[in-house]
Amino acid sequence: MYFGLPDDAVALKEGLREVLATACTPATIRSAWDGDPCDQLWKVLGEFGVPGLLVAEENGGLGLDELGFVAALEECGYAGVPGPVVETLTSLAVAPLPMDGSARVAVQALNGPTPHAAVSTHVLDLSGTLYELTKGAGEVTETVDRSRQLATFEGEALEIRLSDDDVALFERRGALGTAALLLGLARRQLDLTVGYVKTRQQFGAPIGSFQAIKHPLADAVVGTEFAWPAVLRAAQAIIDQDDDADLYVSMAKALASDAAYRMSRVCLQAHGAMGYTVEYDLHLFAKRTWSLSKDWGTASDHRELVAEHLGIRSDV
Amino acid sequence: MDLRETEAEQQFRAEARDWLEENVPHGLPSGDTQEGFALHLEWERALFDARYAVVSWPEQYGGRGASVWEWIAFEEEYYRAGGPQRVTQNGIFLLAPTLFEFGTQEQQDTLLPRMASAQDLWCQGWSEPGSGSDLASLKSRADKVDGGWKLNGQKTWTTRGAFCTHLFGLFRSDPESERHHGLTYFLVPLDTPGVTVRGFARLDGDEGFAEVFFDDAFVPDSAVLGGVGKGWSVAMATTGSERGLTLRSPGRYTATVDRLLELAADREPDDGEVQRLAQAWMDAEAYRLFTLQQVTNERAGRGRPGESSLNKLHWSELDIRLHELALDLLGPDAELEGPWSKGFQFSLSGPIYAGTNEVQRNIVSERLLGLPRK
Numbered sequence A: 001m002y003f004g005l006p007d008d009a010v011a012l013k014e015g016l017r018e019v020l021a022t023a024c025t026p027a028t029i030r031s032a033w034d035g036d037p038c039d040q041l042w043k044v045l046g047e048f049g050v051p052g053l054l055v056a057e058e059n060g061g062l063g064l065d066e067l068g069f070v071a072a073l074e075e076c077g078y079a080g081v082p083g084p085v086v087e088t089l090t091s092l093a094v095a096p097l098p099m100d101g102s103a104r105v106a107v108q109a110l111n112g113p114t115p116h117a118a119v120s121t122h123v124l125d126l127s128g129t130l131y132e133l134t135k136g137a138g139e140v141t142e143t144v145d146r147s148r149q150l151a152t153f154e155g156e157a158l159e160i161r162l163s164d165d166d167v168a169l170f171e172r173r174g175a176l177g178t179a180a181l182l183l184g185l186a187r188r189q190l191d192l193t194v195g196y197v198k199t200r201q202q203f204g205a206p207i208g209s210f211q212a213i214k215h216p217l218a219d220a221v222v223g224t225e226f227a228w229p230a231v232l233r234a235a236q237a238i239i240d241q242d243d244d245a246d247l248y249v250s251m252a253k254a255l256a257s258d259a260a261y262r263m264s265r266v267c268l269q270a271h272g273a274m275g276y277t278v279e280y281d282l283h284l285f286a287k288r289t290w291s292l293s294k295d296w297g298t299a300s301d302h303r304e305l306v307a308e309h310l311g312i313r314s315d316v
Numbered sequence B: 001m002d003l004r005e006t007e008a009e010q011q012f013r014a015e016a017r018d019w020l021e022e023n024v025p026h027g028l029p030s031g032d033t034q035e036g037f038a039l040h041l042e043w044e045r046a047l048f049d050a051r052y053a054v055v056s057w058p059e060q061y062g063g064r065g066a067s068v069w070e071w072i073a074f075e076e077e078y079y080r081a082g083g084p085q086r087v088t089q090n091g092i093f094l095l096a097p098t099l100f101e102f103g104t105q106e107q108q109d110t111l112l113p114r115m116a117s118a119q120d121l122w123c124q125g126w127s128e129p130g131s132g133s134d135l136a137s138l139k140s141r142a143d144k145v146d147g148g149w150k151l152n153g154q155k156t157w158t159t160r161g162a163f164c165t166h167l168f169g170l171f172r173s174d175p176e177s178e179r180h181h182g183l184t185y186f187l188v189p190l191d192t193p194g195v196t197v198r199g200f201a202r203l204d205g206d207e208g209f210a211e212v213f214f215d216d217a218f219v220p221d222s223a224v225l226g227g228v229g230k231g232w233s234v235a236m237a238t239t240g241s242e243r244g245l246t247l248r249s250p251g252r253y254t255a256t257v258d259r260l261l262e263l264a265a266d267r268e269p270d271d272g273e274v275q276r277l278a279q280a281w282m283d284a285e286a287y288r289l290f291t292l293q294q295v296t297n298e299r300a301g302r303g304r305p306g307e308s309s310l311n312k313l314h315w316s317e318l319d320i321r322l323h324e325l326a327l328d329l330l331g332p333d334a335e336l337e338g339p340w341s342k343g344f345q346f347s348l349s350g351p352i353y354a355g356t357n358e359v360q361r362n363i364v365s366e367r368l369l370g371l372p373r374k
């Protein structure tokens, strides 16, 4: 029995952590809030092979599996990498596009304005059309996390054939990758908060010495710590093409959505008014968490799917 | 028990409802921006002209001398009609009750009418960078000089400070003093030389916060509210209003629940959401009932210690649950800018301002339950 990331995924994760610490700072995220597509950061990701992580080695990719995928995405979450990260990695696995960071693919779930379309080079429609964007963003819809602005787009349509199985795999990876990203975002918020409550003094003591601060943080950590193994299990289920893959992916996304959301609440509260301003960095990670906790299926959508798998309910 | 409103109360409610339905402006931009604030002031002045700005105040100051029951009814009608946030709230709901209790006749006569008519706009200058929950550790100083005081120091997180004209704040007037001794409550025009204000953005990106700096700012003796060195007890009177009834009346939450039910009617709530909708209605209604009981008890001299903290815990946690449910109903659309996502962000500040909920829990357990302090 061995339950954990394989060595190559651990090495990738550590390397990426080091690189992103300088390539993706809060200032980088803030520039994405102002509409910057962050080409330099994506170039660094490209040099690291991240966009083509799931692409076979003979096709120029890293040839990693879903365990490598969640390892990388957890770090991207920690750094708050802006743009369509999960979407690009999953799309490059089905569409032959450059893997050097120059291609960024947004995914259109419903017909209409699409998150990240304004900073992407392509939009993939899961019905099997890949658009190469020819113009800048069309009409923009503002989002609370401004790095996720929705936009309409215009582009040249390329047909790519996606079988039902391809689409199913794509959706599993989307939900799984987002779960990993969420847990990285949660870990970042936790680190910021632990650092803050150790130094912030009130009533002559660090606020981190109060049980009212410690206990909710500890509870939030229980949530995230128990969601991560579910992410690993789901990754392995996809690799093994388990019959239970959908069940485990839904479990991972439901647990990660709720745990990361809970973490964002606890961290904000522990900061007092200090965290309640856009001048401080916490909000950059909290707002992404709120969006992603409902992206690729909300926790409640995924719980319904779990219930269905368990035969608790068949009419959903 | 008598659940009926008197004829006079019914008439008061009906008149208010009619007027509000006719006059409430819809879709005002946020009052936490320069542009929005100006539009909100127009609305505040319209309220004043109709004598609806401060219904519970005496007529001589622009009110209607309304009873507390009428005031609760007015709030219900105000939020039911979709009335906007009250950008004057920190003056009319926080400072005014304190002025009625501690102000000199002259302070009341000059300040209250200008506050009611939204000519003077008040912000609350209590917190400092190093003193939030631990307010008694505050460092801003007031030094006695001929005819008045020189103020020095910094306040922060001052709500709408960049748009207001006046500040009520706490300063250490006795340099030898510690903790809650030797503090004085001052009323300070923000155009006083030596005062500078820098607005900054809150969680939703609007400029709802400010830092206020005092650099040898002179205020006359008449700027003291409630006596030199009495600042702490005067301030504690304000916190009662802030946590309890006046700042956050039940009408706000019952109206939010109404809008939540409308939202749910357009979506397809799942079983879990249906349960939470029912719970939301009950929790808002329970707040209303608790309030009716609380007012009754207080008028009968049966108030309990720590009750305003119970109140604050209930409305602030309720507000978050209402907005979380709305965002869950919206699903992936929850991330779009709009009234619910904005309201959600604001609801997250409820457990922080007006004394954090951790501190309120300490107060409830120590003062109401009598648990040992440590």
Ligand SMILES: Cc1cc2nc3c(=O)[nH]c(=O)nc-3n(C[C@H](O)[C@H](O)[C@H](O)COP(=O)(O)OP(=O)(O)OC[C@H]3O[C@@H](n4cnc5c(N)ncnc54)[C@H](O)[C@@H]3O)c2cc1C
Residues within 6 Å of the ligand: A200, A202, A203, A207, A210, A211, A212, A213, A269, A270, A271, A272, A273, A274, A276, B123, B124, B125, B126, B127, B128, B131, B132, B133, B134, B156, B157, B158, B159, B160, B349, B352, B353, B354, B355, B356, B357, B358, B359, B362
């Ligand atoms: C939207 C908003 C509007 C505001 N408006 C104003 C205003 O107009 N004027 C003004 O003066 N201030 C204002 N404030 C500031 C507010 O009063 C403070 O945020 C509040 O007093 C908490 O202080 P702090 O932010 O420094 O947090 P801290 O006191 O540093 O607290 C941080 C965390 O530690 C916890 N904590 C602290 N002490 C204890 C303890 N003894 N036991 C257990 N837990 C503890 C807190 O509960 C919190 O979770 C506003 C704040 C917000 C968010």
